[in-house]
Amino acid sequence: MAEVYARGKKPEYLFWVGCAGAYDDRYKKVVRAFAKILAYLGTDYAVLGKEESCTGDPARRAGNEMLYLMQAMRNIELFKTYEIKKIITICPHCYNILKNEYPDLGGKYEVINYIDFIDSAIHQGKLKVDPAVFEDAKVTYHDPCYLGRINGIYEKPRSVLKQMTPHIFEMQRNKSFALCCGAGGGQMFKEAEKGSKEVYMERTEEALGTGADVIATACPFCMTMLTDGIKYKNKTENVKNLDIAEMVAESLNL
Amino acid sequence: MVKQYFFAVAILATLVFFTLTAVRIIRFFRMTKPAFPVRDLAKRFIVMLTIAFGQTRILRKPFTGLMHALVFWGFCVILMGSAEMIIDGLFGTERSLHFLGGFYDFMIASGDISALIIGVAIILFLGRRILLHVKRFEGIEMKAISHIDANIALLMILFLMLTLQGLNITYCEIKVLNQEAIVGFYPVSRLFMGLFSSVPESVLKVWYEIFWWSHILTIFIFAGYLPYSKHFHVFMSVPNVFLSRLYQPGKLTNMEHVTREVRLMMDPNFDFGMPASDIPAERFGIKDAEDISWKNYLDSLACTECGRCTAVCPANITGKRLSPRKIMMDTRARMKEKGPGLVKNGKSFDDHRSLIRDYITEEELWACTTCNACARECPICINQPELIVDMRRYLVMEEGAVPGLLKVTFNNIENNGAPWAYSPEDRLLWAKDLEIRMN
Numbered sequence: 191m192a193e194v195y196a197r198g199k200k201p202e203y204l205f206w207v208g209c210a211g212a213y214d215d216r217y218k219k220v221v222r223a224f225a226k227i228l229a230y231l232g233t234d235y236a237v238l239g240k241e242e243s244c245t246g247d248p249a250r251r252a253g254n255e256m257l258y259l260m261q262a263m264r265n266i267e268l269f270k271t272y273e274i275k276k277i278i279t280i281c282p283h284c285y286n287i288l289k290n291e292y293p294d295l296g297g298k299y300e301v302i303n304y305i306d307f308i309d310s311a312i313h314q315g316k317l318k319v320d321p322a323v324f325e326d327a328k329v330t331y332h333d334p335c336y337l338g339r340i341n342g343i344y345e346k347p348r349s350v351l352k353q354m355t356p357h358i359f360e361m362q363r364n365k366s367f368a369l370c371c372g373a374g375g376g377q378m379f380k381e382a383e384k385g386s387k388e389v390y391m392e393r394t395e396e397a398l399g400t401g402a403d404v405i406a407t408a409c410p411f412c413m414t415m416l417t418d419g420i421k422y423k424n425k426t427e428n429v430k431n432l433d434i435a436e437m438v439a440e441s442l443n444l
Numbered sequence: 445m446v447k448q449y450f451f452a453v454a455i456l457a458t459l460v461f462f463t464l465t466a467v468r469i470i471r472f473f474r475m476t477k478p479a480f481p482v483r484d485l486a487k488r489f490i491v492m493l494t495i496a497f498g499q500t501r502i503l504r505k506p507f508t509g510l511m512h513a514l515v516f517w518g519f520c521v522i523l524m525g526s527a528e529m530i531i532d533g534l535f536g537t538e539r540s541l542h543f544l545g546g547f548y549d550f551m552i553a554s555g556d557i558s559a560l561i562i563g564v565a566i567i568l569f570l571g572r573r574i575l576l577h578v579k580r581f582e583g584i585e586m587k588a589i590s591h592i593d594a595n596i597a598l599l600m601i602l603f604l605m606l607t608l609q610g611l612n613i614t615y616c617e618i619k620v621l622n623q624e625a626i627v628g629f630y631p632v633s634r635l636f637m638g639l640f641s642s643v644p645e646s647v648l649k650v651w652y653e654i655f656w657w658s659h660i661l662t663i664f665i666f667a668g669y670l671p672y673s674k675h676f677h678v679f680m681s682v683p684n685v686f687l688s689r690l691y692q693p694g695k696l697t698n699m700e701h702v703t704r705e706v707r708l709m710m711d712p713n714f715d716f717g718m719p720a721s722d723i724p725a726e727r728f729g730i731k732d733a734e735d736i737s738w739k740n741y742l743d744s745l746a747c748t749e750c751g752r753c754t755a756v757c758p759a760n761i762t763g764k765r766l767s768p769r770k771i772m773m774d775t776r777a778r779m780k781e782k783g784p785g786l787v788k789n790g791k792s793f794d795d796h797r798s799l800i801r802d803y804i805t806e807e808e809l810w811a812c813t814t815c816n817a818c819a820r821e822c823p824i825c826i827n828q829p830e831l832i833v834d835m836r837r838y839l840v841m842e843e844g845a846v847p848g849l850l851k852v853t854f855n856n857i858e859n860n861g862a863p864w865a866y867s868p869e870d871r872l873l874w875a876k877d878l879e880i881r882m883n
């Protein structure tokens with residue numbers, strides 16, 4: 191962003207990568223896939239790169255309001271510097287806090303979730319996925335809490351998946367009834383409390399119970415959790431955990 | 445005339461007792477903190493119509509939801525009949541609202557049918573509670589008293605329905621015997637008229653009086669008992685829905701004094717439009733009863749311990765101690781315990797106990813994933829995660845009592861802008877050698 195801006199250009203979108211996109215090896219592939227889609231569409235965007243910093247979401251939900259505010263205010267200042275108006279996010283936690291909680295601090299932007307972005311590109315005919323790639327895949331979709339229950343985005347991910355495969359199997363707890371993967375609210379970064387089971391195992395078992403061979407997700411933390419679950423269940427050979435963006439990129443042969 | 449006097453005394457006693465209870469609870473509310481300004485009345489009205497009167501959320505469980513909805517709608521209809529009974533009791537009249545004509549027939553008929561439906565539903569509810577093992581009704585917070593409380597209320601409602609049907613049947617019977625016109629329309633009671641067919645009129649009249657009085661007196665006792673029971677729900681749930689948070693689900697709200705502090709830290713010249721001394725220094729987050737907002741307290745009073753929240757909580761499902769229902773029950777219990785002392789001695793009152801630790805453990809608070817399934821499920825819009833995060837805020841910002849790994853996470857965010865200990869310089873590694881194809 192800094193370079194583009196220095197050249198006197200103002201890209202239409204800021205692509206907010208998020209911490210998992212920057213540092214998690216598995217999730218970097220998702221970001222690459224989505225970046226390919228953005229390039230394919232000729233989207234005018236830039237990333238903040240080393241200037242990007244945590245939205246403060248995990249701190250806020252773990253009770254550290256002070257740290258959240260420092261992060262949020264810093265980011266809002268940065269957005270102001272680059273005159274940012276539209277932000278595309280992939281992580282639902284970043285999406286939620288930028289869209290719904292930054293405005294309380296004066297940071298008001300058009301925040302677009304990547305699923306929305308892909309879905310509208312498909313509807314505008316700009317993305318023509320090849321239905322042959324995932325034709326035989328049996329897919330189940332895990333609703334991330336911060337995309338589904340909190341922001342009401344249930345249908346669009348399913349509609350994107352339907353472009354790629356007719357075989358979609360719903361888990362028993364789906365949409366607003368969906369079970370959390372266990373990573374939200376700061377849980378991603380700490381040990382779970384004592385219990386009889388890990389939350390992600392409960393959810394993985396439910397996903398595997400559908401007989402699907404692809405568990406589609408739309409959140410980096412859900413991906414970590416479910417990938418671990420598949421590993422513990424020794425199903426890595428038969429079941430893949432893919433992000434919707436990866437599936438779309440693959441269906442476009444990008 | 446004697447009857448009227450007795451009735452007046454009974455209703456007065458009920459009102460006095462109820463007022464005393466209400467005053468006590470209002471005083472507790474005075475000890476709470478502000479939540480949000482109550483605006484958008486039109487929107488609130490619609491929310492109340494759909495979620496409270498339309499029962500949309502409880503119907504997410506179709507069968508028990510429908511049972512509850514039938515009981516609720518029946519209750520609303522029967523309430524009109526109860527109002528008539530109060531007028532009749534005070535003025536010595538009989539069926540005083542009959543001048544309403546067609547609406548009266550409709551009101552009486554639906555009350556008559558509802559009494560049967562509610563009676564059946566209550567028997568099912570009782571049977572389910574006593575005979576079946578419903579997981580949702582168990583848990584560490586569900587003590588023997590919780591179950592007794594539930595069954596007492598159900599039995600009282602069943603008794604109310606039986607006496608209502610009884611008084612309707614004997615009323616119809618007496619009118620038929622005297623060849624007088626029956627005021628109102630009684631589709632169910634007329635079917636059961638055979639039950640009293642061989643009973644002489646004098647005995648029928650005694651039965652009628654017994655049914656009438658036991659019905660109305662049970663209503664008075666019920667009204668007095670409710671605020672001391674989880675069934676305070678009956679009074680509080682509709683207001684709780686009307687006063688629900690209208691903002692995005694899962695949204696956390698700003699803490700004004702923390703925001704101010706951070707703003708000043710980042711820009712010492714920031715103008716707030718008022719001097720710092722106008723904002724009272726207060727505790728960060730929630731530690732105890734006096735820190736909760738009026739909405740938190742209202743939530744806790746409206747909770748009827750149905751456990752829909754706990755049944756969908758990922759932490760609870762996987763055997764962790766956290767139960768969103770317990771958070772609500774503990775909040776209510778703590779206010780009951782500390783409230784009188786707060787009212788008497790002011791907000792600085794300290795009984796050396798607190799909501800955190802003496803009621804709710806840190807372990808419970810740290811088990812929440814803020815997935816908001818509990819809040820989504822609650823049929824009357826209680827918000828449990830907000831309270832949980834507010835208690836975390838206390839633990840983190842007042843005590844620094846944070847699980848070890850989260851402390852590391854906070855440090856990482858503070859030092860390198862990410863929850864993990866990686867350098868910001870590496871943020872673009874994902875884009876290395878990325879091959880792109882333009883359309």
